[in-house]
Amino acid sequence: MIRRGAGLAAFLVATPVLIGIAYSALASVGLLGPGSTGFSTASWASAFDDPQLLRGLGWSLWVASAATALATMAAVVVAALFRPGTRSSGVARLLAVMPLPLSHLAAGVLGVLVLGQSGLLARGAFMAGWIDQPAAMPALIYDQWGIGLIVVLAWKEFPFLALIAFSLLADRGRALEEAARTLGARGRAVFWAVTWPVLWRGLMPAVVAVFAFVAGTYEATVLLAPSDPLALPLLTMERYTDVGVAKRGEAHVLVLIGLVVGIGAVALHEAARARDRRAT
Amino acid sequence: MRGWRWLQLPALLCGALVMACDRVAPEPTSRAIAAQPWDSVLAQARGSTVTWRMWRGDPSINAFIDQWVAPRLLERFGITLEVVPGQGPGMVNLLVTEREAGARGSSDLLWINGATFASLRREDLLLGPWADRLPNARYIDTASVIIARDFEQDPGGYESPWGQVEYALIYDSARVPDPPRSVAELGAWIDAHPGRFTHDQSFSGMTFLKILMYALGGGVERFQGGFDSTAYAAGRDSVLGWVTRHRAGFWRLGATYPAGVAELHRLFANGEIDFSMSNNENEVISKVRQGILPATARPLLLRDGMLANAHYLGIPVNARNPAGAMVVADFLLSPEAQLEKLRPEVWADGSVLDVSRLPEPWRGRFAAQARDPHALSPDSLRRYARPEVDPEYHERLTDDWRRTIRANTPR
């Protein structure tokens, strides 16, 4: 009964996605979709022939890694500093979690309004007399390194990770920290010996989910990313919406690559955790 | 009307799935209505509801439709107007899906042009011919190639024009009192003012490149009459060569380009760049009124010629109320509606009527129409207007620009 339940649940959740993957796989080799002309690996060849693909993939991985790392660090620091029992911990938790319901779209718009070369930051700098025109402001959006995009995505994902970090410390962290303290650990040692490991292990699944999401996110990316290198989600969407149906196959190749990034991150994490479990 | 990639994705997705489907013959009853005498059409339309599917992204257009058109339709023809959002590829997809599911139509009237019209005709999803039978059709400026041809396609009575727009650059008269007025002058200006010019990556930006291509490739006539790869290769080389020559003067050294025209407007309005651009020469009027562009913004036509196109109304084959839809389309063609639509404080959408054919007092009223200081004269609009050509030029140019200029790969 219970076993059948697990199977049924897995089936119901996964089927639409699997159909999508199967569709993309078939469409990428010309067996389905518009402009399909029978089996052909031409879409794969031309997708990998385009130097934009690897540059875009690399850029998306960089942005996702940097944004995820930044958000994780911020969440750990805030949760550790404002752990239950410290002063103003309640207020800090509330404030940290507040931006959680904000949509990525709105986050992107805010990124433009605040970080752009004529954004609020630049206007503040102008008022302060540091710059005399927008061009004098460092380029934070549409920039080669994606600084603005990374900052916006990190800020958008931070509340989610902070929420989990707070509850991790409230659940298990406190007793463990007390134990460490009675064993003679002090201040920084408690953090590195107890707080950090507890947070790290508990946060990991959420961190992986954030990474997978950020690597494939479109809304904020299209508003803040440069046109070269073209981030993988942007390149995928561009191929998809190309007027010529010939590009559709390539779009499906890119969809599958995006899938590999997302699923790959999850699989790597699961494998690492399994090894960890065997080792201990 | 701009299609946008967010909206195009699902549309094309859907299109992808239905491409292989068999075509079902449209119902003959709807076709018959299009052939009935006008009085009978009016009689059938009375007391009915017309569902109009159109782009709803501009508040001034919405206000014109909801607060000016709708009450008059109800008062004069007893027609209740219901407006639902939808545009471009999304509408094609919707109609295909409805036909597939055998569902009754959910729209009676569609706002379409160019590629959308082509897809709908290809799929045989439009009712017709009916447009030539509208009483007000006799005032249409049939001499204008912009109106008579929709991206080189013959409307053939399957769509009725109701407005036209011309591509224009936008500049700030306060910042650039003496703007360049030709492609050559623009090149020189870019070299002299580095970092102050760019175009977007979307449809509008690519249309700008196409305008450059015609200008540098010997005029639009070279490209008319279907796609020609030799003409294209020459045109492409000249436009990409021009861009490469002036690239060092582009915003961010031409290393990156804004995603869409909204981003371009934002950069322009905040003084990061000195030019924006638009498919519609009058967009600057409404955007200034809405406080989105500075009051000193002005449209600018290049002497080498700008692209113009008209927008149309079509009736889907599965419309429940084709008679009512025809009455609405006719009302929108009326001098009264065209004049109201033209007013800068309303929409500032170009009229499709030949004013010389209008009876008085309309001729006088059109002439007396106070022009917005931001608007261009009809003469210059007409002089620089060039028709759209085979869509393949657009596709190929977009593709080549992306692979070379945008990707920063030397050709």
Add this chain to the structure above:
Amino acid sequence: MTSVPAMLRRGLLPLLLLSAAMPLAILGLASIGSDWFFPALLPGTFSLASWRNVVGTGALLGPALLASAALALATGLAAMVFGAFAGSAIAAATGWRRVIGAGAAFLPVAAPPVALATGLHATLLGAGLGSSIVGVFVAHVVPACGYTTLYFLGIFTVREGGHEDAARTLGAGRFDVLRRVTIPMMHRELLEALLLGAIVSWGQVALTLVAGGGSVRTLPLEVIDYLVAGQDQLAATGSLLLVIPPLAAFGLMRLALRNVELVLP
């Protein structure tokens, strides 16, 4: 003498306040202001014009808000129920069944929206649900169920069924256990899952477009349309409408649970 952590705390609080208040402040200003060009810190003109598009004749934002709210609520409820059952079933499974179950739950979360959209559209068309609000609901439910299943999988993995077992041996059937023990004991988790599922639906763009064929208009779609059209004031108003309800739901839930906690030890 203040310790280093205390100093850091004092420095971080204003930053957190900024991060929490800034979105509302900026969107609020943008929704009532125009003529807001560099280097002005405040808009040059103020008007409530964009808010007339929320209610009034021909208003688009209001109806879209209602559609979004209805979809989010329905999606949240469905995903909560499904996630609770699926999560507990997968948590109870062992060996490869559990691995496959957890993997399946991860799929809709980790798969890019385009892959999800393709599969859903094929499935919906097959079921005759294309371009309908029911189709959009189904499309939203799939990723929402992925999230809630993972959420409950985590909860049921660490939760021991002691209270349920006790109730069973005291004579409660499966349904009784659910009604009298599991649901009352887990109301916080269930509410959180409801909110989670609702938020997934609330922010959905690609799936709404695909399943709704453009004719089911939700708030994010309106915001995107305005954004694309350069209508920043209307886009800001829409964004604000997108932020407020989840924020309110969030606040209400905290408040409701705080009251419960006062009763509970």
Add this chain to the structure above:
Amino acid sequence: MTVALRLDSMAVNFGSVAGLTDVTLAVARGERVVLLAPSGAGKTTLLRAIAGLEPVVNGSVVVGGRDVTNDPPESRGAVYLHQTPMLFPHLDVAANVAFPMRLRGIDRDDISRRVSELLASVQVSELAGRRPGALSGGQRHRVALARAIAANPQMLLLDEPLASLDPGLRQDVRQVLTRTHLDGTGMLIATHDLDDAVLLADRVAVLLGGRIAQVAPAEELFRAPATVAIAAFLGIPNRITGRVEDGAFCSSMGRLPVGGAVPHGPVVAVFAVDAVTVATGDEQAGVFGEVVELHRHLRHPSIIVQCGSVTLEALAPRPVPSRGATVGLVIDPSVIHFVPGTDDA
């Protein structure tokens, strides 16, 4: 006297590996049987399987004369009490006790009357309105017991009810368990604690190696464990391997005459500490050895004596001899229990 619980050749797995292989046991109505087993032997699994919370692989479970092997937990008539009482945190004490009666759709007035009775019987009447979180550990046990009785079960299955309680609380809960008189109900109490077994049990069932090794009243169990392994588990220290020949037990200690019905051949002699005393004179002593260790039990101090290759534990005389002293020991043959076979425990 009818049987409250009967287990026939029952087999239960631990997860996916074989655990309990062949459990046969009967509990009479009104009888308290203690299931005594070392930690990890499967006490909890057995109780949960009886309650229907773990699947039974083989054999049958009969509760109150009815075969319930394939019945769901709620209709077995057996209530399982967790080691830590699982009181529902969202219900107050009275509602917790009323829980099983509510399920049966009993009249509200009857329920509240019965709840008062039950709370009075476990002496927590004044706590009726409290939430579980506000109760002490002992109070929680009492409420859980009252709630279990409210289900009117054929069997109560108690999982280590006294483990992890401090001594005062143990006494408290023990009292509740021994004083709660249940005519129609059998009790199976799992524990690994010998004292608890002796105190609580009418009979003790020893679970060893996946099966019930022996069922007997506590004194009999300690006097005559059925196997050496049981003896070892019960902590009976003196286990001497030898042979019984011609009315005498022969081992490396020499010959010890024994009487009565004694098995012949290889045996293990099992006897408690108090069977061995220090001889007052050398002529009485059966065996001599050297004191190697002193055990300072509070009530019964003992000494460990090395007699050649055999180690014996004996009651310490007063004064307690010092380590290294040589003592003569007397073994009372009447309390020696002989287990056939050799000591391979």
